[in-house]
Amino acid sequence: MAKQLPYMVLKEIFSRFHAAEPEPKGELEHVNAYTLVVAVALSAQATDAGVNKATRELFKIADTPEKMLALGIEGLTEHIKTIGLFRQKAKNVIKMSQILVDVYGGEVPSSRAALQSLPGVGRKTANVVLNMWWHYPAQAVDTHIFRLGNRSGIAPGKDVNVVERAIEDNVPAEYQQHAHHWMILHGRYTCVARKPKCAACIIRDLCEFEEKTL
Structure with a gap:
């Protein structure tokens, strides 16, 4: 050191x-705050290029929590199966989407504590979203x-x-x-x-x- x-x-x-x-x-492709959260969560132990390849088509049909829930865990899994730990990540994304709909009216919260309360979102993911979407340093x-x-x-x-x-x-x-x-x-x-x-x-x-x- x-x-x-x-x-x-x-x-x-x-x-x-x-x-x-x-x-x-940042190199992760996204179209709004929600797809950014999903992309960053999927990028754990995976490359940005690999995540982008998987989410390019996914985000065309599921760019909101509501649409992701409609797609369902099986539909989501089919899109992200090339990403490491995809089964657990799919479960987290669906759980996260449900919480966003039930608690936050489908919107992504702008506080670190709220973000970290979401399944699959740790401090690093929260900080990426705060920085890239909310322009917090x-x-x-x-x-x-x-x-x-x-x-x-x-x-x-x-x-x-x-x-x-x-x-x-x-x-x-x-x-x-x-x-x-x-x-x-x-x-x-x-x-x-x-x-x-x-x-x-x-x-x-x-x-x-x-x-x-x-």
Whole structure:
């Protein structure tokens, strides 16, 4: 685990991220808040590309909780059977949809506590929805962010909650909104797990990682 980078170094890192991609976007396809919640819940232990492939047709016919309930668990399962843990995820999506209809009038709530009360929605999923749909500067820490945060010194921590707090506490306020997207994309495509692409890294000179690749 690298040591926490100083504020001015973090400011330079995120300034470079911003210059390279001023408006980073999440890669999960969705058409509204509901389909975003479903897509993020389905993405646990699965790739965004795999989820998108499965949900592209699904969301054409079930883009609201009511339509998902009408499709039913068997219909939903048929659409998402290429995704890992699809049986449990299908059960969660149906249960979630029922709660959204019964408790929230078919609308997706905008509070973390309410989101986390839904089946299949953990803190990471709630933070993604808060950030991407409600534009709240929430930090959803996945494996890419956890690796990058610890490897680089951007946000070191022994678990995802500590890394989340490190981002919130240390990344300059003007970069909080897009911080997790920049970090996910950098971790997914540059600071990869096995052989990080240090030669192509725009923050190589600022990173604390000692085993930089040539």
